[in-house]
Amino acid sequence: MAWIQEQLAAVPAWLALLIVFLLPMAEPSLPLLGMLLPSQTALMASGVLAHHGALPVSAAIAMAVLGALAGNVIGHLLGRRWGPRLAANLPARVTGSRGYRAALHTVGTYSARAVLLGRFNAALRTLVPVMCGAAGVPWARYLGLSLLGSLLWAPSCVAVGLLAGGSWQKWGGSGVLAAGSAVLLLTSSLPMLLSYLSSRRSQASAGLTTAG
Template identity: 70%
Template structure:
């Protein structure tokens, strides 16, 4: 995170906001990028920069929320068009992995709500939108859950950055950030992980 903060602090404000928007937008369709540089990290860093006065708070929040919604919609669209072929082309080590099965179980059990439950988990966040599109989760409910999840997730990440920035000297921002992130991950990942233990039902694309 320190490296990303150092890089973003040297670029213009408008470009930083574009990056904060783009990372959650492309994360669902470029899962490798999401694993290497989770969008949550960029949002937290934007909160730190906001605390330092380098970014406007309203701009950081708007870019984060819009990027999260756009990423969900883009992932859903990709899943509807290419989801079946993408799934068929995945190697067995991916489809048999715990993360893949957790995402499949979340979509199977919760349908459009999975995009809300998975928003706080990096593995589910990168897989669930495409899976929802693949099984043809209706656009209306999916959009509603996407907006709700984005409105909860994006400000939370920015707020973590603000908290870390304000407590950096007194408490150690990294420690605060890690503790809060673990809490968010545990509370929001519990339902899909519990459903995984019951076994993932088969999912077939709807006509």
């Protein structure tokens, strides 16, 4: 995160805020590139800078929320328009990955709720919006859950940076950052856990039906 923080600090505040908007927006809009974009880390770094007065806190949170929501909308539109073609052009290392399979299962099982469950997981955050569009998930519910997910995720990431920046001198910002990262890691594993439990229940139910 230190490198990203240095890059954001080296540019004007308006440009740093634009980056905070663009990175979350690009994640679901460009599925392959989105997997490489450190949007969550950038949001944490913006929180550190906001604590030190380099960025307005409210603006950092607003741009992060808007970027996340815009990315979900664009991803859904891309999925509706070119979903099958995009899936066919993805490399095998992506379509064969655990994250891709989890995204497919999450969308298939939870429909619009997948965009909320996947918000805290990097792979799902990138893939689920396009898959929701390709699956024809209704707009109204999808947008509502996208907004809710963005309002939960973006401020949480910025808040971790604020806490880290505020406690750096007092008792070690790295410790706060580690604790915040652990919380985000736990939340990111929730969609995978729900998907796994649902799969196990389906297998058990199928086994009972066969046995009966």
